[in-house]
Amino acid sequence: MHTASLPYIDEHTAVIDAPCEEVWRSLGEALDQAFSGPGATGYARLVGASPGRAAGPRPLAEGSALAGFRVVAADPGRELVLEGRHRFSRYTLTFRLERVGPARTRLSAESRAAFPGVAGAAYRGLVIGTGGHVVGVRRLLGAVRRGCGPATGAGTG
Numbered sequence: 001m002h003t004a005s006l007p008y009i010d011e012h013t014a015v016i017d018a019p020c021e022e023v024w025r026s027l028g029e030a031l032d033q034a035f036s037g038p039g040a041t042g043y044a045r046l047v048g049a050s051p052g053r054a055a056g057p058r059p060l061a062e063g064s065a066l067a068g069f070r071v072v073a074a075d076p077g078r079e080l081v082l083e084g085r086h087r088f089s090r091y092t093l094t095f096r097l098e099r100v101g102p103a104r105t106r107l108s109a110e111s112r113a114a115f116p117g118v119a120g121a122a123y124r125g126l127v128i129g130t131g132g133h134v135v136g137v138r139r140l141l142g143a144v145r146r147g148c149g150p151a152t153g154a155g156t157g
Helices: 020-035 038-047 117-129 132-147
Strands: 008-016 069-075 079-086 089-101 104-114
Touching (some): 008 132, 020 079, 020 089, 020 104, 020 132, 089 117, 104 132
Antiparallel strands (some): 008 104, 069 079, 079 089, 089 104
């Protein structure tokens, strides 16, 4: 699957008062916490996600997996590309890190997805239409910020 070939859904950004290396570490930990537990693996099983569970090297690198996502590109401190599929969707989640100051990083999360067929359209309504996707991505960015320690910046969008 090629990331650019999927329809754009949205992008959310957080500016974090920490260097890129620290944000990268915290991103990997937040993703593992969000997508490696029994809730995530149970949901992945329910929708027939591939991959269905966490596996592979840690910290996250090409070939690593989380429930519902496979790491297809990892450039530490710069970019992490996840992709996955299940019965109702094909999707990517791309994280980009950009240094914006001596110890400040802009972290963005871009989502792309296709929802084929009637079932896919209904699933899109449940996930995107209800705002659940936005809440989940913002929560994930907040977890990355908190994982960088007490001196953190504000700003999500």
